[in-house]
Amino acid sequence: MPHDEPAPLSMVEVQRSVAAELDRIAPVIDELGRRFTEAGHEIALVGGPVRDAMLGRHHNDLDLTTSARPEQTERLLKGWADAMWDMGRDFGTIGCRKGEWQVEITTYRSESYDPSSRNPDVAFGDTLAGDLGRRDFTVNAMAVRLPGREVEDPYGGVLDLAHRVLRTPGTPEDSFSDDPLRMMRAARFAAQLGFEVDESVVAAMTAMAERIEIISAERVRDELVKLVMGAYPRRGLTLLVDTGLAELVLPELPALALERDEHHRHKDVYEHTLTVLEQAIDQEQERFGGPDLVSRLAALMHDVGKPRTRRFLDDGTVTFHHHDVVGAKLTRKRMKALRFSNDDIDAVSALVELHLRFHGYGSGEWTDSAVRRYVRDAGDQLTRLHVLTRADSTTRNRRKAERLARTYDDLEARIERLAEAEELGAMRPDLDGNQIMEILGVGPGREVGEAYRHLLELRMDEGPLGEERAREELLAWWARR
Numbered sequence: 001m002p003h004d005e006p007a008p009l010s011m012v013e014v015q016r017s018v019a020a021e022l023d024r025i026a027p028v029i030d031e032l033g034r035r036f037t038e039a040g041h042e043i044a045l046v047g048g049p050v051r052d053a054m055l056g057r058h059h060n061d062l063d064l065t066t067s068a069r070p071e072q073t074e075r076l077l078k079g080w081a082d083a084m085w086d087m088g089r090d091f092g093t094i095g096c097r098k099g100e101w102q103v104e105i106t107t108y109r110s111e112s113y114d115p116s117s118r119n120p121d122v123a124f125g126d127t128l129a130g131d132l133g134r135r136d137f138t139v140n141a142m143a144v145r146l147p148g149r150e151v152e153d154p155y156g157g158v159l160d161l162a163h164r165v166l167r168t169p170g171t172p173e174d175s176f177s178d179d180p181l182r183m184m185r186a187a188r189f190a191a192q193l194g195f196e197v198d199e200s201v202v203a204a205m206t207a208m209a210e211r212i213e214i215i216s217a218e219r220v221r222d223e224l225v226k227l228v229m230g231a232y233p234r235r236g237l238t239l240l241v242d243t244g245l246a247e248l249v250l251p252e253l254p255a256l257a258l259e260r261d262e263h264h265r266h267k268d269v270y271e272h273t274l275t276v277l278e279q280a281i282d283q284e285q286e287r288f289g290g291p292d293l294v295s296r297l298a299a300l301m302h303d304v305g306k307p308r309t310r311r312f313l314d315d316g317t318v319t320f321h322h323h324d325v326v327g328a329k330l331t332r333k334r335m336k337a338l339r340f341s342n343d344d345i346d347a348v349s350a351l352v353e354l355h356l357r358f359h360g361y362g363s364g365e366w367t368d369s370a371v372r373r374y375v376r377d378a379g380d381q382l383t384r385l386h387v388l389t390r391a392d393s394t395t396r397n398r399r400k401a402e403r404l405a406r407t408y409d410d411l412e413a414r415i416e417r418l419a420e421a422e423e424l425g426a427m428r429p430d431l432d433g434n435q436i437m438e439i440l441g442v443g444p445g446r447e448v449g450e451a452y453r454h455l456l457e458l459r460m461d462e463g464p465l466g467e468e469r470a471r472e473e474l475l476a477w478w479a480r481r
C-alpha cells in the first residue's frame, strides 16, 4: 500500500465525481429538498458528504444544514423518516434513518465561543453563508443546496480540494481560538485525506498549541483515533510533532526523536516508529481485513520506553534494557489519560510488553515449551503480536530483513503445528479444579490453585500429559510439598 500523498485532482474529475455521488443519493436528498423548501425553509447537504463526493468517495451518513429550527425539522421528518432521534437539541441536530441512509440535520449556526469554557455556546443563524463561515476548513465549508443542487463554495473549497490543501475559512488564529480542537482536526484530516496543511495553518497551530489543553481528553482522543486510523497517519503525526501539539497530547512520541549517540549506532527511534506503523498497516488487509486500531496504536507506542531506559556503555554502545516493560507502563498511563477503554489499554500495553520476546528465538532455538509460553502470554493478541513483531524489522540490510522474516515464518509454522496437535488456543492443565480436589481429597482453597498452576507449567513444558500421568505428577507434587 502506498503511504505517500495522492495525486492532485482536476476540476473535471471533481465535477464528475460530485454529480455521480449526488445521483446515487438522489432518492433521499431530492425528497428532503422538496419537503423543506415546500414548507418555506432552506436545506443543503454540507461538510463531509460534499467533500467526499468531490473526492469520489461514498458517504452513507448524510449531514445537512437548514434554516428550519429543530422542532420544525422534527415535524418535517415525521412520516418520512423510518426512525428519528434527538442528537442534542441544544446543538440543534436531529438525526434520522431513511432506508440505508443515516441523516443528520442541523439548524444553521452562528456560533460564539466562551474562550474559557470547553463547550461552544450555540446560537442559531439564518443564512447558509454564516453557517459555512464557522466551519473548520474550506473543504468542509461547502454545501449543495437542495433540491436544485447549486454548489455553495464561498471560501474556495473546491480549489483547495483539487490542490489537496487544508485552509481555514477565516484566519486560522481566529478559528483556533474559537475552538482549539480544530488544530487536532487539521492533523486528522491531513491523515485521512492525505492533504497538505497550509503554511498559515501550521504557523497558527505552532503558536497556539497550548490552547489544546482546555479541550476534554475524550474529544482529543476521538480525533487522535481518526488520525491514527487514517490512510496517511504519518502525515498527521508529523504535523502534531512539528507543531508541538504532540508534546501536549502524546508526549511519548516526540520524545522518540532522541539525539543520535556519538557513534551513530542507533537510528532515530521516532523515524523508526513511523516506519513500523506503516509496515503494520501493510499487513492489515491480510490479517484483519481492514484497519485495526489496537495494532496501529501498538506500533506507535512499542518503543516509548526507550528514552527512559537509554544507557551508554563504556564501549560507546547504547542499550535500552527493559524498555518493553517500561514502555508498557507508559502506554497504559497515556491511554488512560486519553480515556481509552480498558480493553484497548490492556491489549495495546500487552503488545508493547511482548514486542521483544521474539528476539530470544534466535534462529529457531526455542523449545516447544517456549513456543507455548509465547502463545499463552500473547493470548488473544497473538495475531497482532505477529504483525507488530514483523513490522518492527526496519533494517536496511536486505539479507538481515529476509532472515528475520523467514525466522518468524518458522515460528508461526511451529505455533500452527503445536496448535493443531494440542489445541493451544485453550491451554489448560490436564486436570481441572474438581479433579484436583477429588484426587487430593481437599476442598476449595489455596492449594487447589497452586496445584492447578503446577500442572499448567508441566503442560507447557511437556505438552499434554494425559490424565493418568497428570494424576501421578499431581500426587508426587503433593507428597513433595
Ligand code: ATP
Residues within 6 Å of the ligand: 046, 047, 048, 049, 063, 134, 135, 136, 137, 140, 141, 179, 181, 182
Ligand atoms: P467524517 O467523515 O469523519 O464524519 P466530517 O467532515 O463529517 O468527517 P465531522 O466531525 O463529522 O467530520 O464534522 C461534520 C462537519 O461539521 C465538518 O465537515 C465541519 O464542517 C463541521 N465541524 C465539525 N466539527 C467542527 C469544529 N470543531 N469546528 C468547526 N467545524 C466543525
Ligand code: MG
Residues within 6 Å of the ligand: 048, 061, 063
Ligand atoms: Mg461526519
